[in-house]
Amino acid sequence: MxxxxxxxxxxxxxxxxxxxxxxxxxxxxxxxxxxxxxxxxxxxxxxxxxxxxxxxxxxxxxxxxxxxxxxxxxxxxxxxxxxxxxxxxxxxxxxxxxxxxxxxxxxxxxxxxxxxxxxxxxxxxxxxxxxxxxxxxxxxxxxxxxxxxxxxxxxxxxxxxxxxxxxxxxxxxxxxxxxxxxxxxxxxxxxxxxxxxxxxxxxxxxxxxxxxxxxxxxxxxxxxxxxxxxxxxxxxxxxxxxxxxxxxxxxxxxxxxxxxxERHNENPTSPYATGTTDDLYPPFDSNRALGMSIQGSGGSGSAEAEIHNATSGNTAFPFGNANDDSDNFPADQDVDFTATLDVDSNTASLEVLGSQAGGTDVTASDTDVTDGQGDGNALGSDTEWQNGGIPQTVDVAISARSLNSDTTTVKNLTLNGTSVSPDQLAASAGPEQTYLVLQGIDSSAGNTIEIDGTLNIEGDASGWSGIDGLVINWR
Structure with a gap:
């Protein structure tokens, strides 16, 4: 191109x-x-x-x-x-x-x-x-x-x-x-x-x-x-x-x-996806089943935690609400998050501890990640796991993204309570995305997958967009 x-x-x-x-x-x-x-x-x-x-x-x-x-x-x-x-x-x-x-x-x-x-x-x-x-x-x-x-x-x-x-x-x-x-x-x-x-x-x-x-x-x-x-x-x-x-x-x-x-190539990788050149960051398949994000300032004008890029529902506001366009993600402050996939109940959630930075603790969720619907809302580019349910193993890509922030940092990353390596990602204004892919996570019956970490967005919050923040894609 x-x-x-x-x-x-x-x-x-x-x-x-x-x-x-x-x-x-x-x-x-x-x-x-x-x-x-x-x-x-x-x-x-x-x-x-x-x-x-x-x-x-x-x-x-x-x-x-x-x-x-x-x-x-x-x-x-x-x-x-x-x-x-x-x-x-x-x-x-x-x-x-x-x-x-x-x-x-x-x-x-x-x-x-x-x-x-x-x-x-x-x-x-x-x-x-x-x-x-x-x-x-x-x-x-x-x-x-x-x-x-x-x-x-x-x-x-x-x-x-x-x-x-x-x-x-x-x-x-x-x-x-x-x-x-x-x-x-x-x-x-x-x-x-x-x-x-x-x-x-x-x-x-x-x-x-x-x-x-x-x-x-x-x-x-x-x-x-x-x-x-x-x-x-x-x-x-x-x-x-x-x-x-x-x-x-x-x-x-x-x-x-x-x-x-297509022949002999069942899992294609996007030629446009970007990331670090380090071998710890392999390319991630563009065919995601489930997307989660914490936006510095979403389409509504305020910080959002959401699943499926939904425009309503599946969305929570840790700082203000959808009608208040002045409530961006707080600048230069650590906010913890937890992303969860419960295999037995086929549910997913993204919890944000906004109370750590003067907001409220909120959770965005989807009550069925196998039905091809975002609780009645648009799925965006997600497909969910409609055919056969959640597979025996899943891959997860965790991304720090920056458009207008000085630096977006995702740190203290753990998978089911165990630190991953590396446990910190950082992206600077560019736009830039830096991501870590965790492959082959056991998602057989009886398992719950939990990803914990801390998000920090540096710079002038008034200029942030939905690109400044955290993205977690599951496949």
Missing amino acids: SDKKFELSRRNALIGLGTVGLASAGAGVGTSAYFSDEESFEDNTLTAGELDLFVDYWTGANSEAIDGGTTGSGQNDGGVSAQYVLNDVKPGDSGKLVFCPKIVDNPAWLWAGSSGFTQYENDLTEPEAEVDDTGGDPGAGNGELADNIQVTVAYCEPSDDLEGSDPSGPEDFETVRELNNPEDYTLTDLLLELQYGYLLDGYVEEGGEWVPTDDGAYPASPDSDTQTGPCICIEWNVPTTVGNVIQSDSVEFDLGFYAEQ
């Missing part, structure tokens, strides 16, 4: 949605081998298969927002071939990007991802200075554009109204299934998730209906002109309630796709 970014000009209200980098997998080559003996096994040929990723794309926006920028359509088979540059986006504007991957000609695990993004302040206009004091020219890391762009992500397909004709633009696609987009999901949220990679679901159309593939992998196409799996649509808009805080700001980012063979 290319690291080329968007180039953006400076206007009083603008947004650039960037150079869209689409990566391709390697193609197979043909090899011949001839065998013969007195039994006459003749003319035997072994030919390597092919796995080649193509991505068709369509991008668009209202014409006023484009203002000399770049939108369009085409097909990419490696490198950067698509640019999406909007030079004058204002509150009320909107647009759409469509990507249609084709994997020739073997099914594969397919990830969408991003190598990162940067927001720029580009100095402050007079109206913006009244509501924004971050400043800087270009002011890398100080812009607020991506924070104020609402996005919706869905699987989609060409509209039935086309009657077999090729799409001419993103407006010619209709939703097949909307993904679990949290309330007030922003471009920042999407890009941060994509930095760790999003494994796309394997769906194929049968009898006019989209159904899961047998192995869960993205289906193969016979050639680069035939769409077999669903497309991905990203719709965006800037709410009319957004004011001068985005004036003169800009954002650069990239998007990409990565395909990896």
Whole structure:
């Protein structure tokens, strides 16, 4: 995937949605081998298969927002071939990007991802200075554009109204299934998730209906002109309630796709996942069954302890409540937590001892981690253990994450009362994630798994987001 970014000009209200980098997998080559003996096994040929990723794309926006920028359509088979540059986006504007991957000609695990993004302040206009004091020219890391762009992500397909004709633009696609987009999901949220990679679901159309593939992998196409799996649509808009805080700001980012063979590869690892280079931190499978987190300042504007990235329920507030956006996680203070998986009862919980830092002790929970529901709430990217229940062993990834904090530290880590090695993780503003994977934990009948530790977030709490804090992923 290319690291080329968007180039953006400076206007009083603008947004650039960037150079869209689409990566391709390697193609197979043909090899011949001839065998013969007195039994006459003749003319035997072994030919390597092919796995080649193509991505068709369509991008668009209202014409006023484009203002000399770049939108369009085409097909990419490696490198950067698509640019999406909007030079004058204002509150009320909107647009759409469509990507249609084709994997020739073997099914594969397919990830969408991003190598990162940067927001720029580009100095402050007079109206913006009244509501924004971050400043800087270009002011890398100080812009607020991506924070104020609402996005919706869905699987989609060409509209039935086309009657077999090729799409001419993103407006010619209709939703097949909307993904679990949290309330007030922003471009920042999407890009941060994509930095760790999003494994796309394997769906194929049968009898006019989209159904899961047998192995869960993205289906193969016979050639680069035939769409077999669903497309991905990203719709965006800037709410009319957004004011001068985005004036003169800009954002650069990239998007990409990565395909990896499915055969003999039952447990793929995200190519986008990041961590330390130390062998103690192996890559963690992106297919998590259960996610837990403690956010420095969540989507509601206050610190949250949650399971399944739920927007309601499965969520608890150790400092304030969902209606008080001033109650962030306390800066530079130690707060203990306990994550528990009870195998016999199929329950999970995350307890946070907020009373240690002037808050209250709270517990977020899920009463059944095998039913495919977050107590009636969205699961986010989680799958739970729906087929056969909790397995005999589980893996756990514990992550310290930082976006705007000086340093996020997770320390004093123990598993069922025994210290792990290392017992401390730290991540600095970047964004950066540092994680520890505990593999092969006994989760057979009668066992309860308990992970204890201490979370400390350093810096100015007013700038923290849902990325600053702790994440515990189970698989």
